Amino acid sequence: MTLSQILPQLLDIIIIMIIIKELKWLIQSEHVSRIRSLFPSMADFNEEDWNQEGLQVVQMEPRDIIEEGQFLEFVVLILDGSVRMYKISTTGREITLYRIHRGECCPLMISSILGHSGHEALACFETVGLALNIPVRIFQSWIDRYPLFREFIFKEFIKRTLDLAYLLDSINFKSIRGRVSEFLIQLADQTGNSDTLFITHNCLSMELGTAREVISRILKVLEKRGIIKLSRGKITIRDRGALERYIE
Amino acid sequence: MTLSQILPQLLDIIIIMIIIKELKWLIQSEHVSRIRSLFPSMADFNEEDWNQEGLQVVQMEPRDIIEEGQFLEFVVLILDGSVRMYKISTTGREITLYRIHRGECCPLMISSILGHSGHEALACFETVGLALNIPVRIFQSWIDRYPLFREFIFKEFIKRTLDLAYLLDSINFKSIRGRVSEFLIQLADQTGNSDTLFITHNCLSMELGTAREVISRILKVLEKRGIIKLSRGKITIRDRGALERYIE
């Protein structure tokens, strides 16, 4: 096979690469304004910052899972969607650590990357999402050069450190009944103060780090006491006050 | 009582205040070189930095407890001694989150201070200790001006975030037998690979966040299997391999 034979294909490949590169650029320039409004701390970044090699905006599908090991090269900022950070045991039990939404980042992932540590948790997109992947070296230079950005990252760390400490306390010291009650109240508050919650027992168990059977047992007791009403995939709060009194 | 009557006493007080202020200065200048060697990231701080109003080096006694609420004004760097960070439940059960030693700082305390959050954990000096108290505003300016210092603080956060995540996983997913085994092995490694550990059941329970009775029960089983030997305040490891096999 001579050079002249493969030259056309080579040209094709080169052209495609150029197009991809352009597209990458386009995608980013499309999103720069969105990034600027979502992350005020990045509002004063200049054009050069955005055109750096390796930066990319990527679309994420629901159930896309990021195991921390495989993402060593990028710090991820969430542009859209919600990401559940969780742990999973050898027996398959799960517990949700926290969620990150657009305008946030994940200290645990950054820790894994910068701390040269593997896989401390899993991340899973729950909705269609959009993420900004920042190569470590660019992230470092931004941290050094932009005080506001630095402060933002720092505050994210602080927020999640407090979250983790609170969660740890809950797991170790509180009863599951109390934690279930707290979760239900929170969920009700989030979904427009509705008393009807659409969530399965299995989901609850994955949030709280326990087994589905345990959740079912506890909910059943609450129902017998007239505090909630159960149906398939749905929980109705009947006596919010009583529920709140279970929170420790 | 006339002014002339109390004037001598007033003068005394003023002189004492001046002496105290001088002493403060002296204490700091005494310790600057120690700080520089303990915290390489602060080696390039200049004289002005060290002479700022509000900075203080304080001596800590064993059992001095810092509830995070009361220390809102200072970021604490440990110059000497070891500090146990722990949580305590309403029923009095305790769990150790981690320890900080000289040359380290405590992200949880910094989080509480900068995150305007109260009392997320307790800190207790276990030995005679020395601490550098940094007023928040000075801390902030150092973070802004000194990249190395900033990086140091950031790395402390990363380290402890990973610690917390690991601990959370252990609490939620691992058996106590496994956690006790892991702790004993670790302790043996720390104390010069000796197989004789001087620790009480109650201490173990406070480290691991469980009850003393639970620890006693588990140790008893391990003893019956010939893996360890128990006596008052002392545990001797007989079969290290078997102990390691319990770690999950």
Add this chain to the structure above:
DNA sequence: AAAATTATGTGACTAGGTTACGGTCTATTT
């Protein structure tokens, strides 16, 4: 040596996690 303190042992009970089912609802497929 007696008393007080600290450390450990034990049994009964409750809460929570595991295992192993069986039943029920819902959305598809046939």
Add this chain to the structure above:
DNA sequence: AAATAGACCGTAACCTAGTCACATAATTTT
């Protein structure tokens, strides 16, 4: 419309862990 698969829920038996109420043993204090 009946059949089927899959998701959801109920339950009982069993094990591990945390709680409570003591008893006992080793050490230190008085």
